[in-house]
Amino acid sequence: MRISQDEIVNAICLHMADRKQVRPTDVLVELCWDEDTGFSAEVTVQGRLQYLVEANMLEAIERYVYQEYQQRVYRDQIHLDVEDEMWADIDN
Incomplete structure (x- = not known):
């Protein structure tokens, strides 16, 4: 499975909002x-800037995949990559 840059942003937005x-x-x-x-x-929330490291991003993607696709994935299954845009490949 591949998660697009937009979905990574959505995952982080949902995670931080929660x-x-x-x-x-x-x-x-x-x-x-x-x-x-x-x-x-x-990440900016209510005017406050916060930096997330890769581990935090992977946590957000884990939750997103579970909530949106009903699939339980773990951090070692998620591989971030970038060329023109960022994406995440998820091993099954």
């Missing part, structure tokens, strides 16, 4: 990749 007790539309997400630090996300 954690911060706000609406998903109140969460802004910018996905990042850097050769030195790897994958991360800049």
